[in-house]
Amino acid sequence: MLKKLAAFLTVALVILLSGCSQAPQKSGGSSSAEAVKITSSAPAQASTPAVSSSKTTSSKAVHESADPKVIKDYTEASEYYTKKDYTSAVEKCDAALAIDPECYEALNIKGASKYYASGDPQQGLPLINKCIELNPNYQYGYFNKALIYKGKKDWDTSIGLFNKVIELAPDNAWAYYGISTIYADRNMVSESLQYLKKAIEVDPSVKETAKVQSHYDRMRNNEEFKALVK
Numbered sequence: 524m525l526k527k528l529a530a531f532l533t534v535a536l537v538i539l540l541s542g543c544s545q546a547p548q549k550s551g552g553s554s555s556a557e558a559v560k561i562t563s564s565a566p567a568q569a570s571t572p573a574v575s576s577s578k579t580t581s582s583k584a585v586h587e588s589a590d591p592k593v594i595k596d597y598t599e600a601s602e603y604y605t606k607k608d609y610t611s612a613v614e615k616c617d618a619a620l621a622i623d624p625e626c627y628e629a630l631n632i633k634g635a636s637k638y639y640a641s642g643d644p645q646q647g648l649p650l651i652n653k654c655i656e657l658n659p660n661y662q663y664g665y666f667n668k669a670l671i672y673k674g675k676k677d678w679d680t681s682i683g684l685f686n687k688v689i690e691l692a693p694d695n696a697w698a699y700y701g702i703s704t705i706y707a708d709r710n711m712v713s714e715s716l717q718y719l720k721k722a723i724e725v726d727p728s729v730k731e732t733a734k735v736q737s738h739y740d741r742m743r744n745n746e747e748f749k750a751l752v753k
Contacts, residue, residue, distance in 0.1 A: 593619045593626060600632050609640035627661055630654040635667045644671050662691040669701060678705050696726030700733075707738040715739075716747050723751055 600615035616633035619626050631654040638647030648671060654664040669684035682705055688698035699722035706715035722729045730752040733739055742748040 590622050593623045593629075596622075597626065597629050597632070600629060600636075604632050604636055607639070609636040612636040613640075625657050627654040627657040627664065630657070631661070631664050631667055635670075638671055638674075644675055647671055660691055662688045662695065665691070666695075666698065666701075669698075673701065673705065678709065681705060694725055696722045696729050699725065700729050703733075704736070704738040707742065710741060712742060712745065715742070716745075716751065719748075720751055 596615045596619035600612045600619065603609070603612035603615060613633050613636050616629040616636070619629040620633070623629075630650045634647040634650030634654065636647075637650065638644060640646070648668070651664055651668050651671070654661060655668070658664070665684050665687045669681045669688065672681040672684060675681075682702050685698045685701045688695050692698070699718045703715045703718035703722060706712075706718065719729075719733060723733075734752050739748060
């Protein structure tokens with residue numbers, strides 16, 4: 524079950540960063556720029572509220588829950604999220620949270636789902652902030668928060684949150700990639716290539732995404748870019 528859940532989370536992360544430069548559209552959150560990632564073994568997945576150390580140690584992860592229904596509901600929520608069925612994802616997260624109100628993973632997916640469904644950052648941020656409050660070391664909470672701020676074009680905040688992901692999970696290729704796309708959108712070529720190179724070093728499959736995403740359209744003839752993605 525845990526391997527299956529990890530697989531869904533990884534897929535969701537990749538889907539979610541494929542076009543993370545724009546906010547989702549109101550029509551169900553299916554904008555082409557919505558691809559960014561959510562939670563998985565890829566770092567997620569970014570300014571967060573302070574939390575007491577007691578909360579850090581007491582809040583339990585869904586995969587540690589003694590109740591198999593929490594795991595089942597959260598796993599199904601992840602599946603719905605990857606399919607962009609945000610209504611069903613929220614319903615499954617609510618079912619998990621009814622049993623375990625401190626299931627920060629469910630809060631994270633619910634927050635991301637509500638954001639993409641509505642296009643309104645305030646629909647998602649309070650839930651993701653609560654997720655991070657419960658577990659300040661949960662990389663995917665920061666990752667999804669970074670994506671929301673990226674959609675708001677609050678570049679500096681988004682970069683800071685992606686860097687928090689990297690601090691927690693230096694092997695999160697998609698956090699490096701997220702920063703690279705921000706710099707690409709700002710036409711900061713040197714900085715963008717620096718982070719793209721790091722992302723590819725961590726996960727060579729990143730280059731396949733970079734080949735097709737519009738973030739890098741202005742770099743298509745750049746020799747360093749071409750060498751990185753070849």
